[in-house]
Amino acid sequence: MKYWCKFLCIGLYLVVFASVICQAQRKEKEVVYRDYTHMEADLLDSLKQDDVKMLFKGVQALRQQAQQVKENSPVCLEPRPAEKKKLRSQDMIEKRRGSVLTVNKYHRAMRHPEGVKGWATAVVLSEDGICVSNYHVFWEFLDPTAKLNPQDSIMFVATEEGRVYPITEILSFNKSADMSFFKIDTRGDVLTPMPLGNDLPAGTSVHLLSHPEGYPYAYTNGVVMRTITSDAKDPFARRMELTVDYAKGSSGGPIMDDCGNMVSMVSSICTIFYSNQPPYNQQMNVKLTIPVSSFRRLIQNKDK
Known part of the structure; x- marks a missing residue:
């Protein structure tokens, strides 16, 4: 009889344990609905914080720095190595979204109220803030014949959570490849770089x-x-x-x-x-x- 009681207790314990695991798995799979409608307004509020304001350089200063950069200058970094394990789409999104930034412009108040405008996308390549995007995203700074929009005041990147990072310098570019490397001030954060793979053939x-x-x-x-x-x-x-x-x-x-x-x-x-x-x-x-x-x-x- 004692043995039957032991087996019964163990069985009940396993059932309860399995139920807890199933509930945890169901909780992990819950769909998260994010409200992106206030993203630009929230970024504008972040820019106005006193400890953030002093970190940014204006578009004129960034242009002056970019004009000194030579095309195809080497970019010193240790890329994150490629991973070999295949990911489900939903897992890929969760694992990589921290490496994908929004590129934004702050427009000063002129004929229209001040505001933030989402401009492009950038990818984090190093923990200390080296990123890559397109040449055409930064062409106004790199092309000496380009004219800056008088409404543009600063250009910056941000995370999905609304953490803003100033763009401090352009590091390199190649016009033919439409790519530009740049550095951001991570404000003490350690970023998550995107792993680099290899070119792929047709059909992949x-x-x-x-x-x-x-x-x-x-x-x-x-x-x-x-x-x-x-x-x-x-x-x-x-x-x-x-x-x-x-x-x-x-x-x-x-x-x-x-x-x-x-x-x-x-x-x-x-x-x-x-x-x-x-x-x-x-x-x-x-x-x-x-x-x-x-x-x-x-x-x-x-x-x-």
Whole structure:
């Protein structure tokens, strides 16, 4: 009888334990609904904090610094190595969203009230704040013929939680590859860099987490449709064309493989029309991205 009581107690304990585990698993899988409608207003409030104001340099100062940067300058960092374990899409989003930043502009009050405008996407490459985005995101600072918008006051990045980081300097760029490396002031935070993978052939599945205008942290996926070059002699002219969906604001967003490694970066869109005269009848959008091999050409490992 004693043995039966023991077995019964053990059985009841296992049932209770299994129930607790199941409840914990169900809780982990609960869908989180985020309110992004106040993101830009919250960022504006963050910029007005006294301990934050003093960290930022204006667009004129950033432009003066950027004008001193030479194209293809080496960027000293130790990239996060590629991971080999495949991730479910939902796990990839959670693991990589901390490495994906919004690029924003603060507009001073002129003809319109002051405000913050989401501009593009950037990816964290090092714990101390080296990031990458597109050349065209920073072209106003890098092109000596460009004119700054008089309403623009500062340019900065932010996390999904609203933590703002000043852009302190442009480190390097390549116009042909439409990429630009820059440094941010992490304000003492240790950031989570995105692991870098390798270029992918046509037919390979890919994933994107970016910020189409008005839709921050949107996930889409697709496949590599072609790998092309516009100049066989220029390795920076290579592109990976994708079926992944994105729009303005996604510029600089990370294209990832099934393991969540960054394999390319959003650059531009080429639209195919049935006719070059009205009615145009849009038929297809081809998405052009910058392969990760272009990044690696400018990255110089710290230990070298």
